[in-house]
Amino acid sequence: MNLNQKQKLLKHQQLNNKEEVETIVDTPNTYGPEDEQLLFFKRAVEAARNGICITNPRMTDNPIVYVNDGFLDFTGYKRDQVLGRNCRFLQRDDRDQAPIESIREALRLEIPITTILRNYRRDGSLFWNELTLSPVHDQSGRLINFVGVQNDISARKDAEKRVSEFYSVISHELRTPLTSINSALSVIADGSAGKANAQIMRMVEIALENSERLVRLISDILDWKKIESGKFKLNKTYTCPEALVDRLITGVKPLSNSAKVQLLKEVQTTAEVYLDIDRTLQILTNLVDNAIKFSAADNVVTIRVELRNADTVRFSVVDQGPGIPKDQLNKLFKVFQQLDSSDRRKTGGTGLGLSISRSLVELHGGQIGVESEVGKGSMFWFEIYSKVESEVN
Ligand SMILES: Cc1cc2nc3c(=O)[nH]c(=O)nc-3n(C[C@H](O)[C@H](O)[C@H](O)COP(=O)(O)O)c2cc1C
Numbered sequence: 427m428n429l430n431q432k433q434k435l436l437k438h439q440q441l442n443n444k445e446e447v448e449t450i451v452d453t454p455n456t457y458g459p460e461d462e463q464l465l466f467f468k469r470a471v472e473a474a475r476n477g478i479c480i481t482n483p484r485m486t487d488n489p490i491v492y493v494n495d496g497f498l499d500f501t502g503y504k505r506d507q508v509l510g511r512n513c514r515f516l517q518r519d520d521r522d523q524a525p526i527e528s529i530r531e532a533l534r535l536e537i538p539i540t541t542i543l544r545n546y547r548r549d550g551s552l553f554w555n556e557l558t559l560s561p562v563h564d565q566s567g568r569l570i571n572f573v574g575v576q577n578d579i580s581a582r583k584d585a586e587k588r589v590s591e592f593y594s595v596i597s598h599e600l601r602t603p604l605t606s607i608n609s610a611l612s613v614i615a616d617g618s619a620g621k622a623n624a625q626i627m628r629m630v631e632i633a634l635e636n637s638e639r640l641v642r643l644i645s646d647i648l649d650w651k652k653i654e655s656g657k658f659k660l661n662k663t664y665t666c667p668e669a670l671v672d673r674l675i676t677g678v679k680p681l682s683n684s685a686k687v688q689l690l691k692e693v694q695t696t697a698e699v700y701l702d703i704d705r706t707l708q709i710l711t712n713l714v715d716n717a718i719k720f721s722a723a724d725n726v727v728t729i730r731v732e733l734r735n736a737d738t739v740r741f742s743v744v745d746q747g748p749g750i751p752k753d754q755l756n757k758l759f760k761v762f763q764q765l766d767s768s769d770r771r772k773t774g775g776t777g778l779g780l781s782i783s784r785s786l787v788e789l790h791g792g793q794i795g796v797e798s799e800v801g802k803g804s805m806f807w808f809e810i811y812s813k814v815e816s817e818v819n
Contacts, residue, residue, distance in 0.1 A: 471494055472494050472495060474494060474496050475496050475499075476496050476575050476576060476577050477493070477494065477496045477497030477498075477499075477500060477501065477574075477575065477576030477577070477578075478492075478493070478494045478496060478497060478573065478574070478575055478576075479492060479493040479494070479497050479508075479513065479573070479574045479576070480492040480493075480562075480571050480572070480573050480574075481512075481513065481571060481572045481573075481574070482570075482571060483533070483569055483570075483571070483572060484569075484570070487512045488512055488533070488572065489509075489510045489511055489512055490508055490509055490510065490511055490512070490513060491509065491571075492509075493505060493508055493509070496576075497576060500547070500553070500576070500578045501516065501545075501547050501548060502547045502548035502549055503548045507548075513574065516545040516546060516555070517543070517544075517545060517546070518546045518550075520544050520546070523543050523544060525541040525542065525543040525557075526543065528541055529541060529543075529557075529559065532559060533559070533561075533572065536561040536563075536569055537561070538558065538559060538560040538561070539558070539559050540556070540557070540558040540559075541556075541557055542554060542555065542556050542557070542579065543555055543557060552580075553578050553580045554578070554579050554580045554582075554583045555576050555577070555578065555579075556576070556577040556578075556579045557574060557575070557576055557577075558574070558575045559572055559573070559574050560572065560573050590651065590655065593647060593648075593651050594648075594651070597644050597647055597648050597651075600640070600644055601641070601644050601645075604637060604640055604641055604644065605641065607637050608634070608637045608638065608641055611630055611633050611634040611637060612634060614630045615627070615630050615631055615634050643778075646778040646779065646782060647778065649778075649782050650778050650781070650782055650785075653782065653785040653786070653789070658785075658789060660701075660702040660705060660789055660790065661702050661704070662700050662701055662702050663700070663701075663702075663703060664698040664699070664700050665698060665699060665701065665703050666696070666698055667693050667695060667697075667699055667731040667739065668691075668693045668696070668731075670703065670706065670707065670710075670731075671691050671693055671710075671729055671731060672691075673707060674707055674710045674711060674714065674729065675689055675691065675729070677707070677711055678711060678714045678715060678718065681715060681718050681719075682714075682718050682727070685718050685719070685721065685723065686723040686724060687717075687718045687721045687723070687724075687725050687726070687727055688724070688725070688726045688727070689714075689726075689727055689729065690726050690727070690728040690729070691728075691729055692728055692729065692730040692731070693730075693731045694730070694731060694732040694733070695731060695732060695733045695739070697733060697739075699739045699810070699812045700812045701739075701790060701810050701812050702786075702790070705786045705789075705790075706741075706786075706790075706810070708782075708783075708786065709741075709783040709786050709787060709794075709808060710729070710741060710743070712779040712780065712782070712783050713743040713783065713806045714727060714729060714743055715779075716779070716780075716806070717743050717744075717745035717747065717804075717806070718745075720745060720747035720748060720804075721745050721746060721747050722746075722747070725745065725746040725747065726745075726746060727743065727744070727745050727746075728742075728743070728744040728745075729741075729742075729743055730742040730743075730744065734809060737811060737812060738792075738809050738810070738811055738812065739809065739810055739812050740807060740808070740809045741807065741808055741809075741810075742805055742806070742807040743805070743806045743807075744803065744804075744805045745803045745804055745805075746802070746803040747803050747804060748800065748801070748803075749798045749799050749800040749801055749802055749803055749804055750796070750798040750800070750804055751800055755796060755798065758780055758796060759780050759781055759783075759784040759794065760781060783808070787808045787809075787810065790810040790811060790812070791810070791811035792808055792809045792810040792811050793808065793809055794806070794807070794808040794809075795807055795808070
């Protein structure tokens, strides 16, 4: 406790009984009279490791009137070098950044904003600043200050960049050799490279199955990374749902044939729907693949399309498989979640399929869900917000 604080406490002791003073000292979360409150807040703001600065918008060019030590520590400036200046000196010549326009707008509207922008320390080095600005109003609602809280998130940004580079190097370095292994194995498996004995053919089939699984995993990882980083763009066009489901069935037929599962098509609309065809097929293929993998021989998997209302189309995939227990349902759409690790071995899934499907549905402004009953089967459905052309008939 410094001299000033001790004096204040002494003054307090003269005014109040001892018990009250002990409360103030022991429980710093409670604050008493106004000067104690001020001290309480001042200490907290000064101790914060984030940069905190206060500006005065009623003065020309909204200059800084207060900064804490945290601000000076990570920017490298001295207090007298920043007081009286507008915070834009941290941007140097790097002014062509979208967040700056958003800040300008937030200040004009007197609303809070959190954004991330590139700033520069006194020594010229770049740092990523996660900045939160809030207006401060007095009792009558008049704007008196802005308060900014700065956080140097450069370490986090660097880590994100390294992780993303790691993903893309690993994925591409793996994908190229794997694709050639895959094609070589396919050529042996389909007999075009000559006849081999049954035992060798069996081993080639196993190798092919596993290399296909790895190819799927890599393309799932690449898709997922692209979605995560917000770089995924949909390519929407009008299409007829019936044609879409026919393409789907052609693609999944080999799997349903070998599992002896019957596919049933129930397209209940002739209207054209507006969506990304390849990505909708990707979602449907994932759902139908899962449904087939969890079906027994002679089970039926139904693919249904219906209009929910004038601008929403609903796709459902219904199976007669084992069903999913209620407490497991909410895990389904999370990344790398499969109900049981043995499922992954049994079905060859990557654990990413459903979470990618969910993101693709959300990119379409829709939602995905599941209804299931143990012993009876499951229905996975998704609805896509879509401008629907009027029914043909
Ligand atoms: C309280 C407060 C703190 C600010 N902190 C920062 C900051 O840390 N880094 C930055 O680049 N801009 C910061 N700004 C934004 C700039 O001061 C300025 O408003 C922004 O560059 C947009 O206005 P301009 O086009 O006039 O430069 C802050 C603004 C206020 C009001």
